[in-house]
Amino acid sequence: MNFEDIIYEKYEGRAKITINRPQKLNAFTNQTLHEMIEALIDAWTDKSVGAVILTGVGDRAFCTGGDQSIRSKDGYAIEESGEGFQGLSKLPLSNNHSLLLQTIRTIPKPVIAMVNGYAIGGGHVIHVVCDLTVASANAIFGQAGPRVGSFDAGYGSAFLARVVGEKKAREIWYLCEKYTAQDALAMGLVNRVVEQDRLSEEVEKICDSLISKSPTALAALKASFNADTESMWGIHTVAGLALNLYYNTDEAVEGRNAFMEKRPPDFKKFRS
């Protein structure tokens, strides 16, 4: 597969996937997610690879979730996701996002999120399911769904609660505030915070350590850590169906339009 939305590199036992949509703060489309899944499967099946790095191009964003500019009433407009899209790119965005999360969890090699700026919305969820997260001091974390008419009621909420605790996870989703890298470190949302100019160096050091370890031991440990939360995949699948239906409502469209029109949303009339 030719990659357009990501940069995929392999070197010294690592596979590195870099989201390359800086004009949209590395927000993703179906095509982006499809490419990330394909790259992960390549890393999975390549015996020379011992660890995977996920990051975003530039120093402003890791990933800011779904590209709101191509989001329509039926979810995200597939026909606007680029010409010649095929295979997984034909699925609704939420399905591709779910498959990406599950692939990150299932690949029997450690996946490290290198967060170099905003990790927001569906982009935040991606780092949450990675095995490790290393953040630069300028990184900003948060969910945006209830503000922009979206939600991830699967791994995005349930697994987040396992990571930071119930109260904090509810706060993150309900209030849609932004958290600094130091906030994230304090709540156990990231493993390490380093100055921006040392981010790559720190991640490379962690990769050196990982690839010097027994790959089978790491794979077994990853599967074991996953086992306890595996049933969330079922919840996540139901939540994906609900999300696709929700995108078709006036309420969700108001959230999306408010973001695109740079105004506060007005959800009053949707209260029940």
Ligand SMILES: CC(C)(COP(=O)(O)OP(=O)(O)OC[C@H]1O[C@@H](n2cnc3c(N)ncnc32)[C@H](O)[C@@H]1OP(=O)(O)O)[C@@H](O)C(=O)NCCC(=O)NCCSC(=O)CCC(=O)c1ccccc1C(=O)O
């Ligand atoms: C990321 C921000 C906080 C950055 O704010 P700021 O620094 O003030 O910069 P801006 O001027 O806002 O942004 C610069 C520029 O980038 C454009 N942009 C930013 N994010 C997106 C995006 N996601 N899609 C499209 N475009 C984006 C922005 O419009 C500006 O463009 P100009 O042309 O220069 O005006 C802030 O930008 C922000 O809050 N962004 C929105 C993030 C967002 O809403 N993400 C989706 C959230 S949905 C969610 O949280 C749950 C759903 C979910 O997880 C999920 C599950 C399954 C499938 C998809 C999703 C999903 O994420 O939708």
